[in-house]
Amino acid sequence: MIRQISVSGYVEKVSPGKIICVGRNYRKHIEEMKSVEAEEPVFFLKPPSSLICEGEDIVIPPQSRYVHHEVELAAVIGKSGKNIPAEDALGFIMGYAILLDITARDLQDIAKKTSSPWAVSKGFDTFAPVSAITQTVLVGDPQDLTIQLWVNDELRQSSNTSYMLHTVAALVSKASQIFTLEPGDIIATGTPEGVGQLVAGDQVRASISHLGTVKFAVR
Numbered sequence: 001m002i003r004q005i006s007v008s009g010y011v012e013k014v015s016p017g018k019i020i021c022v023g024r025n026y027r028k029h030i031e032e033m034k035s036v037e038a039e040e041p042v043f044f045l046k047p048p049s050s051l052i053c054e055g056e057d058i059v060i061p062p063q064s065r066y067v068h069h070e071v072e073l074a075a076v077i078g079k080s081g082k083n084i085p086a087e088d089a090l091g092f093i094m095g096y097a098i099l100l101d102i103t104a105r106d107l108q109d110i111a112k113k114t115s116s117p118w119a120v121s122k123g124f125d126t127f128a129p130v131s132a133i134t135q136t137v138l139v140g141d142p143q144d145l146t147i148q149l150w151v152n153d154e155l156r157q158s159s160n161t162s163y164m165l166h167t168v169a170a171l172v173s174k175a176s177q178i179f180t181l182e183p184g185d186i187i188a189t190g191t192p193e194g195v196g197q198l199v200a201g202d203q204v205r206a207s208i209s210h211l212g213t214v215k216f217a218v219r
């Protein structure tokens with residue numbers, strides 16, 4: 001089943017081909033993970049089958065006992081590009097969305113220890129809840145957005161996209177040096193500090209300036 005994401009104010013939907021994620025892009029999150037800053041962006045992929053839209057639930061898989069939330073600004077690509085210069089990069093983005101990079105932290109910790117890929121810990125079904133897309137023109141500067149996440153009305157994550165180590169433009173440019181970017185592709189730009197556990201029964205709410213609020217239940 002091909003997943004489709006709606007665009008606010010439009011009938012046509014977007015079908016993401018790939019979800020490109022970035023690790024370690026906020027300094028305080030690197031500190032809380034006791035990780036180290038990387039000079040180049042740390043890219044990994046989530047499968048499109050992990051996408052869910054509002055109205056669907058985040059499902060804790062039986063393989064994990066420790067699932068975390070990570071709220072992220074997602075840039076959605078509007079036109080194909082390869083080796084995009086950073087100064088042109090924002091012109092390749094058609095809109096922005098809120099994406100939750102749901103992570104089986106226990107499985108990721110094992111993967112880190114054994115130098116194994118993150119495909120499993122990041123790739124389960126329902127591990128990429130996403131909001132509707134807001135057009136670029138309505139968002140303004142992507143490096144000046146408040147980004148927040150609540151679990152059961154408790155504020156867990158609260159930051160600003162100005163704290164990104166690699167900007168949205170830099171990430172689009174760098175990613176395009178590796179992957180040909182295609183319309184509908186999503187680039188999730190990393191999470192700020194405050195990541196924490198989700199359990200069945202939780203209600204998650206996330207918001208980013210100009211993008212509104214999105215809610216998901218956990219089961």
Ligand code: MG
Nearest residue numbers: 070101190191
């Ligand atoms: Mg993340």
